Amino acid sequence: MTDLIRKGALFLMSQKCYDNYFLEHDFLDIPCFKALLSKGLGLAIIAGSVLVKVPQVLKILNNKSGEGINIVGVMLDLLAITFHMSYSFMNGYPFSAWGDSTFLAFQTVAIAVLVLYFSGRKVQSVIFLLAYAVFLYVLNSGLTPMKALITIQSCNIPILLVGKLSQAFTNYKAGSTGQLSAATCFMMFAGSVARIFTSIQETGDQMMIITFCFSTFANGVIVAQLLYYWNKPSGAQDAKAKAKKPKSKKVD
Numbered sequence: 001m002t003d004l005i006r007k008g009a010l011f012l013m014s015q016k017c018y019d020n021y022f023l024e025h026d027f028l029d030i031p032c033f034k035a036l037l038s039k040g041l042g043l044a045i046i047a048g049s050v051l052v053k054v055p056q057v058l059k060i061l062n063n064k065s066g067e068g069i070n071i072v073g074v075m076l077d078l079l080a081i082t083f084h085m086s087y088s089f090m091n092g093y094p095f096s097a098w099g100d101s102t103f104l105a106f107q108t109v110a111i112a113v114l115v116l117y118f119s120g121r122k123v124q125s126v127i128f129l130l131a132y133a134v135f136l137y138v139l140n141s142g143l144t145p146m147k148a149l150i151t152i153q154s155c156n157i158p159i160l161l162v163g164k165l166s167q168a169f170t171n172y173k174a175g176s177t178g179q180l181s182a183a184t185c186f187m188m189f190a191g192s193v194a195r196i197f198t199s200i201q202e203t204g205d206q207m208m209i210i211t212f213c214f215s216t217f218a219n220g221v222i223v224a225q226l227l228y229y230w231n232k233p234s235g236a237q238d239a240k241a242k243a244k245k246p247k248s249k250k251v252d
Contacts, residue, residue, distance in 0.1 A: 006018070006022075009021075009022065012036060012039050012040065013032065013035060013036050013039065014032075014035065016032070017029065017032035017035060017036065020032055034201055035201060037197075037201075038197060038198045038200075038201030038202055039096055039202070041194045041197065041198050042094070042096030042097055042099070042198045042202065043096050044194075045100045045191050045194055045195065045198070046095075046096065046099040046100045046103070048100070048187060048191065049099075049100035049101075049102075049103040049104050049191065050103050052100075052103070052104065052107070052184060052187045052188060052191065053104065053107035053108065053110075053111060053181075053184050054107065054184075055181040055183040055184050056107075056111055056179075056180070056181040056184040057107060057110050057111060057114065058181075059179050059181050060111065060114045060115065060118065060179055061114065063179060064118055065118055065179060066111075066114060066115030066118050066119060066179060067178045067179050068170065068171070068174055068176065068177060068178010068179050068180060069111070069115050069167075069170075069178060069179055069180065070166050070167045070169075070170040071112065071115050071116065071119075072163070072166055073163045073164065073166040073167035073170070074108060074111055074112045074115060074163075074167075075112060075163075076159050076160070076162055076163025076166070077108055077160070077163045077164065078105065078108040078109060078112060078132075079159055079163075080156045080159045080160045080163060080215075081101050081104050081105045081108060082101075082105055082135070082136065082139065083139075083149075083152045083153055083155070083156050083159070084098065084101050084153065084156060084208070084211065085098060085101035085102055085105055085140075086136075086139035086140050086144070086149060086152075087149045087150070087152065087153040088101070088203075088208075089140055090140065090142075090144075090146060090149055091146075091205075093202070093203050093205075094202050094203075096198070096202065097198055097199065097202040097203050100191065100195075105136075109129065109132055112125075112128060113125045113128065113129055116128060150207075153207055153208075153211075154207060156211050157210065157211055157214050160211065160214055160215050160218055161214060161218055163218075164215075164218030164219065164221065164222060165218060165221065167180075167222060168218075168221050168222060168225060171222075171225045171229065172225070175229070175232060176229045176232050177222075177225055177226050177229050180222070180226065182226050185219070185222050185223055185226055186223060186226075188219050188222075189216065189219040189220055189222075189223045192212055192215040192216040192219050193216050195212040195215075196209060196212045196213060196216065199212055
């Protein structure tokens with residue numbers, strides 16, 4: 001039993017921190033506390049990422065519509081997530097520092113496929129799915145040189161900003177957030193904030209840290225719009241309401 005506890009503890013902390021906590025009972029070691037907090041946050045983010053975009057997927061399926069969801073923004077978001085995942089994986093960073101990208105990528109693919117499918121582009125949705133599978137293999141199989149991955153990762157900031165802000169512009173033009181899921185957007189914002197801290201602690205990679213800072217800003221814009229448009233109907237709902245409204249009769 002003791003050996004099992006030790007193995008579990010060493011999964012979350014280094015041998016040095018294990019000795020400090022369990023042998024020397026030094027619970028005020030700040031570096032060890034920060035490392036443990038970072039590891040715990042990273043694992044919590046990964047656990048949350050398994051379902052973070054599921055509310056969005058279910059909302060599209062239930063409404064059989066991707067109204068208000070900018071497909072270009074979704075594609076760019078997927079591109080940024082995939083580049084980050086491949087860059088981190090090929091660099092050998094701890095899974096707790098980037099594992100959420102794996103689940104986010106698959107869920108974002110599902111959103112893109114559903115938006116294409118329900119907009120009447122069924123063939124394109126299948127082609128996109130197959131093309132993404134090939135793209136993923138090329139990035140993570142060693143076929144792509146590390147120098148290329150570094151260059152790609154450096155492009156993540158403009159990709160993220162264009163992707164998220166194009167969605168923000170779509171929301172602004174529509175005067176609502178359409179089929180965007182509030183739960184998904186809030187969790188994405190919280191996750192990007194936490195990732196700034198975990199990236200500092202677990203990788204020290206300046207490029208990743210700056211990327212998550214910009215990601216937090218972009219997700220914050222979407223969250224602010226959700227709050228602003230909270231009680232406002234979507235374009236389709238507004239049109240239906242106007243159609244149902246009886247016309248006033250002219251009185252002579």
